[in-house]
Amino acid sequence: MNEGGIGSSLKRREDVRHLHGRGKFAADIKIVGMQDVAFVRSPVAHARLLSVTKPDSASHRVFTFHDLTDVKPLTTPITTPGYQHSECPVLATEKLRFVGEPIAACVAASRALAEDLADAVVVDFEELPPVPSADRALAADAPLIHDSWKDNRFVELLREDDFSNIEGQAPIRVEVEAELSRQTIHPLEGRAIVAHWDHNASQLVLAMSTQIPHPIRQGVADILGIPESMVRVAPPDIGGGFGYKLQLLPEELAVAWLALTFKSAFRWIEDRREHLVAGANTRQAKYRLTGYATPQGRLLGLDADIVIDNGAYSVWPFTAALEGYSARSNLPGPYDLKCYRAKVTVVATNKPGFCPYRGIARVGTCLAMETLIDAIARAVGREACEVRAENLVPPEAMPFTDVTGKHFDIGNYPETLRTAREMIGLDQFRAQAKDRQKDRGQLLTGIGFATFYEQTANGPSFYAPWNMPIVPGYDQATVKLAPDGTLEVRMGLQGFGQGIETSLAQVASTHTGIHPDNIRVRLGDTEDTPHSIGSFTSRSIVVGAGAIENAAKIVVERIKAVAASLMQVDKSTIELSDGSARSGAASITLRELARIFYHRANQLPAEVEAGSLEATAGYKPPVESGIFAYGTHAVKVALNLTTGQVDILDYVIVEDCGQMVNPMIVKGQTIGGAAQGIGTALFEESPYDESGQPLASTLLDYLLPGANEVPRFRIAHIENKSPHTSFGIKGVGESGCIPPAAALANAINDALSGTGALVSTLPITPARVLAELEKAKAETRT
Structure with missing residues (x-):
C-alpha cells in the first residue's frame, strides 16, 4: 500500500x-444584518395553551404558531400496524407537552436582547395532570398526552416464537431486570443554525450543525412547502454529533421560516441549559428478561419485555419506532440461541422526544443480555466467562444467520473473549480470591466482561419494517x-x-x-x-x-x-x-x-x-442487515462498602473492525466511545420529578465523566476482513460505547458477590450501591 x-x-x-x-462553526458565521433568535418555552410538562401575549412595543419581533400559518407540523407517519403518530408543531399550538417546548420565537440584534424579549412574553395556560414516567403513562387512568390517541403507546412491537422445541432441555430459568436512566447527549457544540436568503441563487441557505444534510433539505422543503431545489444545506464545521444531530428540530424550522419569510439572516445557537431541558433525550428503557438454559448454562430460549420512555413526540425522520425496532432486533446479541420471544412497548410521556444516540438501543440490549449471561452462570455455579464463551456464535459457524435473521458475515467472537480474559488476568484474579476475601475490609474487587457486536452500515431493508420518512439507498x-x-x-x-x-x-x-x-x-x-x-x-x-x-x-x-x-x-x-x-x-x-x-x-x-x-x-452494503464489527470489554473495579464509590482499576478492549483505515483514528473512536459508555454506566442521568420537571438543568446537576474518571484503556485488535466491503472494512464509530455499561455492571456485581446485593439500574451511583447493600442486609435480617 x-x-x-x-x-x-x-x-x-x-x-x-x-x-x-x-475552524468555522455556525457560531462563527457573520452576516450583515443577522439577528439572533431566543425561544419562549413551556414552564410546565402538560397544559392547555390558552393564549400568548406579545409585548406591544415589540410585537413585530415575536412569532407564534398563529404567524406560521403555512408551516406543517413535524410528523413521522409509518406503516407499522398499530403505530400512533404524533404531530409536533414548530411552535406550540393547543397543548404543551414537555417542559421546554418552544412556544414563541423572539428576534433581536443579540441573543441577550432576544432573551429579554422572551421574558416579556406572557403565556397563559391551564395545567393538566402530568405523565412523567412510562409506568404512569401505561396506567389505565393515565391522561392522554395526544388527545386523539387511544392510549399512550406509540407502538407495541411483538415477536412470537415456539418454545415447545426446547421444553425439557432448558430446566434452568433465570429472570433479570436492567434499567437505563434518561440521558442527554452533550456534543461539544449543541444544535446550531444560521439561515439566510441567497438573492442571487433564490435559495434558502441553512448553515446547520447536522449529520444528515441531504435529508434535512428534504424535510425543511416539505414542512415549509417549497421545492427542495430552493433549499441549500451547507454545514460548516460540526462540533460533535453522536446521533443528536440526526433530527430536525422545531427551533431549526422556526429559524428557517424566518429567513424564508423576511429574506434576511437569523441565527439560533443552542445553549447548554436548552440542551439539558429541551433537547432530545435518550437511553431511558427497562428490560425484563427470562432466559431458559441447560444445567451447563447453554442458553436456548430468551423471553423479553422491554419498555421505552420515548417522551412526547416522535422525532423526524427516524420515528419513535427506531429504538424499539433496534432493541427487539439486537437483543440476542452475538449469542446462538434457538427461541426468542419479545414484546417492546414504546411509550409517550411528558418529556422531550427520544433521540438516536451512539449505539442506538445496543447499549441497553448489551447490558440486559450480558447481565443475563452472568446470572445464568451464577445459577449453574460456573465462571461467567466460560458460560459466555460456550454461548457465543463460534467462528466455524460463519457466515451465520441469527434467530432474528441477521447475517453475521465473518468473525471470531470467542477469540476476543479469550484475549480479553488473558489481558485482564481473570485466572490469576480468581486464584487470589481467598486472600482478598480475608484482607478486603471495606474494599471489594471484581471483574466483569461484555461481548458485543456493532451492526454497521445497515441496508435499506433494516429500515423497511417501519417505512420511516427517509429510507437509505x-x-x-x-x-x-x-x-x-x-x-x-x-x-x-x-x-x-x-x-x-x-x-x-x-x-x-x-x-x-x-x-x-x-x-x-x-x-x-x-x-x-x-x-x-x-x-x-x-x-x-x-x-x-x-x-x-x-x-x-x-x-x-x-x-x-x-x-x-x-x-x-x-x-x-x-x-x-x-x-x-x-x-x-x-x-x-x-x-x-x-x-x-x-x-x-x-x-x-x-x-x-x-x-x-x-x-x-x-x-450500498450488499448485506442488508449490516456489516458486523464486534469485540469484548473486560474491566476490573474496586468498590468501597462504606461510600459506595466505584473505581476502575483496569480496562481492556479487544475488537475486530476488519481492515483499519487509520489505526490512530480507530483508537480515538474506541477511547471516546468507551468514555461515553462509562458516563452511561456510572454518572449520567436526567431525572424528572412527579410534576414532569427536569431535575438536571445545569452541569452542576448533570454529571459527565472527566479525565479523572476515564482510565487508561488497553486495546487490542484482531482482524477478520468483511468479504462484502471495500478492503474488508467494517464500521467502528459505536463499538466503544456499546459494552462499557454491561462490563461495569457485571464487574460491580462480581465485587458484590457474597453480600447478597445486586445492582441493575444505570447509572450505578454510590447512592444506588449503598441502597442495594442496605436492602440485602435487611433481607438477611428477615
Missing part, C-alpha cells in the same frame, strides 16, 4: 484547523482529477469529529496513488455533493470507501487511457503510484497529465476519448 493510504496512522487533517482556532461519491493534478472527492456524508475527511482521503489515495496531502475532500453541502442519507450507525467509512472505490475505478481507467496515449504505450501496462502514471521506465506525473488534458488539448492524441476525468458512482 502507498504511503498515507489505507492502514497508515496518518494525522487527522481536520486537526490542523481546529487546534489552531481556524445508495450513497454516491464524485471523484475528479483536477487541472492542477490534485484529486477532488465529494460526498454527501458529514464529518463531525470522527476524522472522516482524513479516512476518505486515505481510501482515495490507495485507489489512485495520489498522496492524501494532494486530495481534497468536500462533504455535506447539498449544493455540490451527491446525495447521501448522511453519517450515522457507523456507516460512513463503509459506504464512503465503497462509493469512492467504484468512482475511482472509472477515473483511474480514464487516466490510464490518457497516459497510454501520451506515452505511446499499452494501457494495460500502466500503474498509478506516487502521483504518476508509470509504464516500465516511462512515466508522466498526474499534474502534467491533467495540465495537458484541461489546458493543452492540442497536445492530446486524436484517439483520446472525450470523457472527463471525473466520475460519480454509488454503493
